[in-house]
Amino acid sequence: MLRLVHKRIFWGLFILIGLLAVLILRLAWVQLLLKDRPVPGAAYSLAKMAEIQSERETVLDSGRGRLLDRSGKPLAGETVWTAAFFPQEEQPVSAAGRTDGEQPLRRLATVLGATYEEMRDKLQTMKEPFLWPDPAGGGKVPLALTEQQAEEVGRLGIDGVSVLPYNRRYDGTASGSQWLGYLSEAGPKEAKRSPSGLRVPLSGTDGLEKTLEPLLQGVGHTEAFAQVDARGNRLPGSGIQVRAPGNPYYPLSVYMTVDMKLQEDIERLAVDSGMQEGAVVVLDAENGDIEAMVSLPLYNPLKIDPAGGQWNNRALQGVIPGSIFKVVTAAAALEAGVTSPDEPFFCSGEYGKYGLSCANGKGHGALTMAEGFAVSCNTVFATLAERLSGPQLQRAALALGLGRQVGWQAERTLGLPLLRPLAGEQPGVIFAAGEQPGADGGARVQTAIGQRDVRVTPLQAANLVVTLLHGGEVRAPRILQRVAFANGQTLSELPGHLAPAADEISPQTSRLLLSMMRRVVTDGTGRKLQQARWPLAGKSGTAETLVRGKARNNQWFIGYGPVDHPKYAVAVAVENAAPGGPHLATRLFGQVFDQLAGSSGV
Ligand SMILES: [Zn+2]
Numbered sequence: 056m057l058r059l060v061h062k063r064i065f066w067g068l069f070i071l072i073g074l075l076a077v078l079i080l081r082l083a084w085v086q087l088l089l090k091d092r093p094v095p096g097a098a099y100s101l102a103k104m105a106e107i108q109s110e111r112e113t114v115l116d117s118g119r120g121r122l123l124d125r126s127g128k129p130l131a132g133e134t135v136w137t138a139a140f141f142p143q144e145e146q147p148v149s150a151a152g153r154t155d156g157e158q159p160l161r162r163l164a165t166v167l168g169a170t171y172e173e174m175r176d177k178l179q180t181m182k183e184p185f186l187w188p189d190p191a192g193g194g195k196v197p198l199a200l201t202e203q204q205a206e207e208v209g210r211l212g213i214d215g216v217s218v219l220p221y222n223r224r225y226d227g228t229a230s231g232s233q234w235l236g237y238l239s240e241a242g243p244k245e246a247k248r249s250p251s252g253l254r255v256p257l258s259g260t261d262g263l264e265k266t267l268e269p270l271l272q273g274v275g276h277t278e279a280f281a282q283v284d285a286r287g288n289r290l291p292g293s294g295i296q297v298r299a300p301g302n303p304y305y306p307l308s309v310y311m312t313v314d315m316k317l318q319e320d321i322e323r324l325a326v327d328s329g330m331q332e333g334a335v336v337v338l339d340a341e342n343g344d345i346e347a348m349v350s351l352p353l354y355n356p357l358k359i360d361p362a363g364g365q366w367n368n369r370a371l372q373g374v375i376p377g378s379i380f381k382v383v384t385a386a387a388a389l390e391a392g393v394t395s396p397d398e399p400f401f402c403s404g405e406y407g408k409y410g411l412s413c414a415n416g417k418g419h420g421a422l423t424m425a426e427g428f429a430v431s432c433n434t435v436f437a438t439l440a441e442r443l444s445g446p447q448l449q450r451a452a453l454a455l456g457l458g459r460q461v462g463w464q465a466e467r468t469l470g471l472p473l474l475r476p477l478a479g480e481q482p483g484v485i486f487a488a489g490e491q492p493g494a495d496g497g498a499r500v501q502t503a504i505g506q507r508d509v510r511v512t513p514l515q516a517a518n519l520v521v522t523l524l525h526g527g528e529v530r531a532p533r534i535l536q537r538v539a540f541a542n543g544q545t546l547s548e549l550p551g552h553l554a555p556a557a558d559e560i561s562p563q564t565s566r567l568l569l570s571m572m573r574r575v576v577t578d579g580t581g582r583k584l585q586q587a588r589w590p591l592a593g594k595s596g597t598a599e600t601l602v603r604g605k606a607r608n609n610q611w612f613i614g615y616g617p618v619d620h621p622k623y624a625v626a627v628a629v630e631n632a633a634p635g636g637p638h639l640a641t642r643l644f645g646q647v648f649d650q651l652a653g654s655s656g657v
Contacts, residue, residue, distance in 0.1 A: 118273025192227030236262020343530030373510030377598030380505030387451035429579030440503030445493020526562030
């Protein structure tokens with residue numbers, strides 16, 4: 056039995072050794088004799104094949120999810136034509152000595168807006184394939200070709216030069232769309248590993264890029280590649296090929312409520328107005344959707360300066376509201392039944408307490424509560440504040456969506472425990488934390504006119520107007536509306552919802568406040584808005600603030616229009632303006648509404 060097993064092992068080994076010997080001989084024969092003969096069915100010899108070191112590739116699409124505006128216009132992740140440069144099949148002696156000759160290269164340089172010398176230098180120093188860079192984008196983004204340019208580059212038929220679609224995240228221009236956010240820069244270590252800089256994974260660092268990061272992460276990138284030999288030359292006959300993940304569902308497309316055309320128009324108006332810092336928010340009066348949200352100074356997602364605050368979205372940051380807060384005080388007083396629009400008051404210009412005076416040095420004289428609202432009389436509102444308790448004022452503010460985050464959010468949606476698209480949205484302040492709300496009369500009076508600790512975000516201010524237009528029902532302003540798979544199929548609709556507080560302002564009080572806001576334009580501080588294309592209504596505000604020890608003003612105007620069929624609620628906040636200048640906020644508010652009226656074709 057044992058002998059039999061030994062015998063079998065012997066013969067098994069003998070056969071194995073025989074086979075190995077045959078293989079070794081065969082290999083030697085192949086190496087020695089067939090070395091330079093072409094392999095049947097292959098374009099190059101075995102020797103050449105052995106030289107294949109690697110592929111050279113360039114990323115055309117990171118695979119990151121797309122962000123699109125309400126009508127499907129790409130905000131981040133737009134596909135454009137680019138010129139891709141790959142190694143040539145033969146090693147050129149110089150660029151001028153390329154197999155295609157000088158003339159096509161000269162033409163190519165012209166089409167790409169470069170000089171022939173620039174092109175030659177770039178080709179001579181090429182170690183990795185690259186996409187021709189856009190000088191305007193600081194070399195970080197490829198140049199986007201027009202269809203005509205793309206056609207011409209293709210027609211030139213230069214070896215190693217292809218026209219390929221590229222998915223660019225940003226176009227490199229500065230904008231007021233801070234809500235979009237930006238992607239973090241690669242660390243020096245990652246960048247070193249990637250000569251092209253394009254293969255470094257980037258992740259969202261602010262705005263929607265950050266809050267939607269789990270949805271935007273893709274399933275791999277799309278790249279163009281070519282096979283090269285040890286010397287970096289492209290293998291003869293190996294063309295430039297494209298490799299994509301081929302998943303029909305990814306990347307996802309995320310649709311915003313923002314109208315990008317409107318966003319850009321308002322951005323331009325805000326810059327031209329002379330506003331240096333501040334925000335403009337346009338909400339759909341019907342559902343509270345964010346149609347535009349502009350923040351100044353502008354930011355460039357490709358050039359984030361950590362020291363500068365340009366990337367801060369001022370629409371979501373609380374600032375001193377000044378007299379727009381009188382809407383809250385009026386709401387609290389009307390709800391408490393301690394006044395009526397017709398109640399008579401007298402303003403001498405000095406309140407006589409807390410060092411408070413009225414903005415109008417001479418005093419407004421005899422006036423009603425509604426007139427006091429229209430001309431923003433501090434005397435009237437200080438008097439009302441003293442009839443109210445701190446908690447009453449606080450409850451009215453909360454009921455109008457102030458002092459808390461109102462932005463749309465959802466729990467357990469799209470596989471996320473909490474989806475909160477508006478990164479960095481501040482809750483604002485009514486009374487400073489740890490204080491008995493407004494126990495001190497002076498604190499209550501200062502709060503009632505929107506000074507002291509009160510902070511309101513421009514988003515909250517615009518939403519407060521939407522709340523009044525809905526009889527006191529607070530809506531959660533929405534910026535996302537739908538998430539779709541790559542094949543267009545809807546993954547999730549993200550419907551709007553309410554953001555109620557414990558208390559609500561009654562429909563009757565809401566109506567009174569809306570009509571008082573109309574009087575601001577017909578008889579009060581907003582009279583200049585009578586020239587606007589639509590009949591408008593609103594409330595102005597000028598708050599005193601200090602910036603590095605210097606007196607500055609926050610100018611506000613919030614309101615709605617057209618008065619009879621409100622379509623939009625708008626908040627304009629001009630921050631840290633020099634005191635004594637014109638009221639930029641009121642003027643800009645009118646211009647924004649004229650723009651809205653123009654685009655509505657009314
Ligand atoms: Zn007054």
